Amino acid sequence: MKYLLLIYENEKRFEKGYEASELGEYHAFKKEFGSKLIAGHALKLTNTATSVRVRDGKRLTTDGPFAETKEQLGGFYLCEADDLDEAITIAGKIPAARFGTIEVRPIMIFS
Amino acid sequence: MSEVDRLFREEWGRLLAALIRAYGDFDLAEEALQEAFAAAVEAWPAGPPANARAWLYGTARHKVIDRVRRGAALAQKLAELGREHEAVDVELDPDAEDAVPDERLRLVFTCCHPALPLDAQVALTLRTLGGLTTEQIAHAFLVPSTTMAQRLVRAKAKIREAGIPYVVPGADDLPERLDGVMSVVYLIFNEGYNQSYVAAAGEALVRHALCAEAIGLARLLLALVPESAAVEALLALMLLTDARRDARVDAAGDLVLLPQQDRARWDRAEIEEGQRLLTAALARGPAGTYAFEAAIAAVHAEAARADDTDWPQIARLYDRLFALHPSPVVALNRAAAVSMAEGPAAALPLLDALAEPLADYHLWHAARADVLARLGRQAEAAEAYASAHRLATNEPERRFLARRARELGA
Numbered sequence: 001m002k003y004l005l006l007i008y009e010n011e012k013r014f015e016k017g018y019e020a021s022e023l024g025e026y027h028a029f030k031k032e033f034g035s036k037l038i039a040g041h042a043l044k045l046t047n048t049a050t051s052v053r054v055r056d057g058k059r060l061t062t063d064g065p066f067a068e069t070k071e072q073l074g075g076f077y078l079c080e081a082d083d084l085d086e087a088i089t090i091a092g093k094i095p096a097a098r099f100g101t102i103e104v105r106p107i108m109i110f111s
Numbered sequence: 112m113s114e115v116d117r118l119f120r121e122e123w124g125r126l127l128a129a130l131i132r133a134y135g136d137f138d139l140a141e142e143a144l145q146e147a148f149a150a151a152v153e154a155w156p157a158g159p160p161a162n163a164r165a166w167l168y169g170t171a172r173h174k175v176i177d178r179v180r181r182g183a184a185l186a187q188k189l190a191e192l193g194r195e196h197e198a199v200d201v202e203l204d205p206d207a208e209d210a211v212p213d214e215r216l217r218l219v220f221t222c223c224h225p226a227l228p229l230d231a232q233v234a235l236t237l238r239t240l241g242g243l244t245t246e247q248i249a250h251a252f253l254v255p256s257t258t259m260a261q262r263l264v265r266a267k268a269k270i271r272e273a274g275i276p277y278v279v280p281g282a283d284d285l286p287e288r289l290d291g292v293m294s295v296v297y298l299i300f301n302e303g304y305n306q307s308y309v310a311a312a313g314e315a316l317v318r319h320a321l322c323a324e325a326i327g328l329a330r331l332l333l334a335l336v337p338e339s340a341a342v343e344a345l346l347a348l349m350l351l352t353d354a355r356r357d358a359r360v361d362a363a364g365d366l367v368l369l370p371q372q373d374r375a376r377w378d379r380a381e382i383e384e385g386q387r388l389l390t391a392a393l394a395r396g397p398a399g400t401y402a403f404e405a406a407i408a409a410v411h412a413e414a415a416r417a418d419d420t421d422w423p424q425i426a427r428l429y430d431r432l433f434a435l436h437p438s439p440v441v442a443l444n445r446a447a448a449v450s451m452a453e454g455p456a457a458a459l460p461l462l463d464a465l466a467e468p469l470a471d472y473h474l475w476h477a478a479r480a481d482v483l484a485r486l487g488r489q490a491e492a493a494e495a496y497a498s499a500h501r502l503a504t505n506e507p508e509r510r511f512l513a514r515r516a517r518e519l520g521a
Contacts (some may be wrong), residue, residue, distance in 0.1 A: 003274075067351050074278065080275075082275065082276070083224060083274045083275065083278075084273050084275045085275075085276050085278065085284070087274070089284075104273075106272060106274055
């Protein structure tokens with residue numbers, strides 16, 4: 001099954017850039033689970049976010065993320081795992097799991 | 112209980128676990144097994160045959176294949192109008208089928224998966240491994256059947272959609288996952304035990320089924336991790352507690368407190384097994400919370416008469432339990448033990464210190480009332496019993512507390 005691992009943590013930690021040692025941990029993580037990871041990216045800070053919705057046929061564009069919360073979506077991995085337990089194991093190895101929360105969501109397959 | 116009913120209770124969990132493992136689908140397995148038991152009632156007018164388990168497993172597998180074939184046949188018909196569908200062969204070698212694999216351990220870890228809400232873990236465990244009906248589980252947890260049915264449907268859907276596996280967790284995850292399963296097991300036991308005297312006759316049976324189920328699950332876990340002190344201690348605790356079940360309710364259905372219980376009605380076999388398991392658990396290393404609770408139950412079990420109870424020992428055990436698990440309820444039990452070991456005057460300040468966290472807890476008021484009465488402060492005691500009565504929800508407890516309040520002139 002495919003799972004999206006959504007990384008939520010307080011982005012204040014990254015306002016002044018990323019620490020080299022933490023980036024090193026991400027490299028090690030990608031090396032360990034390379035065969036399981038289909039895609040993965042960090043996102044720029046939420047002050048770069050734009051939200052778009054269409055209501056009554058009219059597009060409404062606003063600045064900022066979907067929701068203002070203490071922790072923000074800061075990145076994601078798309079992974080292939082045998083089952084939820086394997087996805088949880090991978091999620092637990094993402095360095096951000098120590099600071100924030102990883103939400104594990106199965107990918108919907110339309111057949 | 113008919114023989115098929117008894118067989119149902121004994122075999123349901125094991126057969127269902129094997130079918131879920133074989134076909135990967137809760138609902139399909141459950142429906143097929145229900146049909147197999149229905150067929151058994153017809154097929155066995157003289158009672159179950161010797162190979163009943165194998166017969167049920169084989170029949171249920173046929174039913175699964177029937178269902179799959181019906182679904183497939185329908186699709187086939189649409190595709191190739193009317194062409195006979197080939198029969199699917201099922202092996203029905205009676206010898207081979209006698210070895211119905213015991214898959215219950217995998218299933219208990221699936222049912223108690225932390226990705227499911229706790230109430231769903233409990234319900235699913237009782238439904239799949241215990242074979243209780245949705246109505247029985249709803250009854251035991253005092254929720255409407257429709258609520259319980261929804262809870263089960265949602266849990267099964269999440270298992271399917273999120274890919275919760277049927278596996279015994281690996282060594283890395285086992286300790287954490289085992290803790291979760293033990294909490295569910297103990298919760299099931301307490302639900303059965305604490306409410307057992309509330310229930311009308313029929314409900315009492317269901318409630319006792321909860322206790323029996325919890326004990327059975329703990330035995331199953333112990334088979335997985337025979338070296339686990341925590342599982343041994345949990346099983347010991349439940350056995351030592353369950354041993355008092357019959358003595359804690361009188362003929363009128365009223366609650367009988369520990370000092371007044373007829374100890375001849377305690378189940379000696381359960382006590383002995385509990386003591387044996389506790390001794391083994393304690394020999395393995397530092398005791399956990401279940402071990403301390405079991406040790407306290409064992410001290411009670413060792414006293415031939417209530418007056419012989421080693422209260423100083425119990426108070427010490429509560430001290431150590433509190434050090435591991437500092438909850439207000441443990442502190443309350445500790446204060447009650449101190450009142451017996453050192454007298455009511457020593458216990459009152461301990462109880463008063465718990466006023467804030469336990470103000471809405473009827474047993475705090477009841478414990479305080481007892482201590483006040485023993486100090487000769489009748490009016491305050493009566494008032495505390497009245498508060499306890501106001502907060503208590505189950506009938507036998509309410510009757511008991513009302514009687515005490517009356518006796519003290521409230």
